[in-house]
Amino acid sequence: MKSLNPPLFDVTHTVEVCASGITIPERAQALLEALPVFRATEAQYRELGLTGQLFLLEESDAVTPAVDVDLMGVIYKSHFARKGSPSRALYEQIRMAPEYGICPLCGQRTVATVDHYLPQTRYPKLNLTPANLVPACSDCNKQKLASVPTRAEDQTLHPYFDNLGQDRWLVVEVQASSPPTIIFGVRPAAEWSPVLASRVHHHFRMMGLGGLYAAQAASELADISYSLEDVGGSAGADGVRQHLHGQFRSRYARDANSWKTALYEGLRDSDWFCTEGYRLIRIRRA
Ligand SMILES: [Zn+2]
Structure with a gap:
């Protein structure tokens, strides 16, 4: 999970720009007239987001009597995010924010x-609120679906509000098998509150990160098996460990908790892997 800077614009801006592209006058007017509700809800959202309490926000089925949840859905899809609309640039700014x-x-x-x-x-009052709009891949978007947290512990991580710090928390267990088995898990950092620890576990499960990272790690092992055998053949277990340590440091410098950082740390720290495991990655045929 990576934290992100929140968008630099607020709901007043998204609503005004969105309304400027709506050619049905009554619809644009109804949206603009709902601005006080959007603003008040945004203020509440920011306050609760900072303390990890967004689950307390009340659901609703309308913004105002003239703007119900269905109309907000149409406004988001057919006006705010529509290609060619004036507000599409704001949508793109949000979507394109993450590095790479x-x-x-x-x-x-x-x-x-x-x-x-x-x-x-369930939250039409937050449909155009920039702080509620988060860039995501389609798989993560699908995993979340329309689930709503009812307890603090059940909230997935929010990139604009949650920062997990620089301590190592994503860890692997290396199991002796042929090929080696890599199991990813969460080790809560000392600075985390118990609620944050529960939320990271929840996020990890809900997004299916254990399976995703295990598949990536298996592929990475297959990629490096020849070079590890080279190093092991000439420099033995110490050489393999040193090589893995170098790979770990390089990944750690960029991201202290990427799956690659966790993988190389776990491989480096596994005596079994450094002495014989690295030779069991490739499937050998007689
Ligand atoms: Zn994703």
């Missing part, structure tokens, strides 16, 4: 869409 276009929720796949952290079907 990598999804902040899984840290692996590429961003494909903008996800409503609190779903638009």
Whole structure:
């Protein structure tokens, strides 16, 4: 999970720009007249987001009597995010924010869409609120679906509000098998509150990160098996460990908790892997 700077514009801006592209006068007017509700809800959202309490926000089925949840859905899809609309540039700014276009929720796949952290079907007052709009890959977007947290512990991580710090928390267990088995898990950092620890576990499960990272790690092992055998053949277990340590440091410098950082640390620290495991990656045929 990667934290992101929130968008630099607020709901007043998204609503005004969106309304400027709506050619049905009554619809544009109704949207603009709802601005006080959007603003008040945005203020509440920011306050609760900072303390990890967004689950307390009340659901609703309308913004105002003239703007119900269905109309907000149409406004988001057919006006705000529509290609060629004046507000599409704002949508794109949100979507394109992550470095290298990598999804902040899984840290692996590429961003494909903008996800409503609190779903638009239940929180129409937050449909155009920039702080509620988070770039995501399609898989993470689907995993979340329209789920709504009812307890603090059940909230997935929010890239604009949650920062997990620099301590190592994503860890692997290396199991002796042929090929080696890599199991990813969460080790809560000392500075995390118990609620944050529960939320990271919840996020990890909900987004299916264990399976995603295990598949990536198996592929990475297959990629490096020849070079590890080279190093092991000439410099033995110490050489393999040193090589893995170098790979770990390079990954750590960029991201202290990417799956690659965790993988290389775990491999380096496994005596079994450094002495014989590295020779069991490739499937050998007689
Ligand atoms: Zn993702």
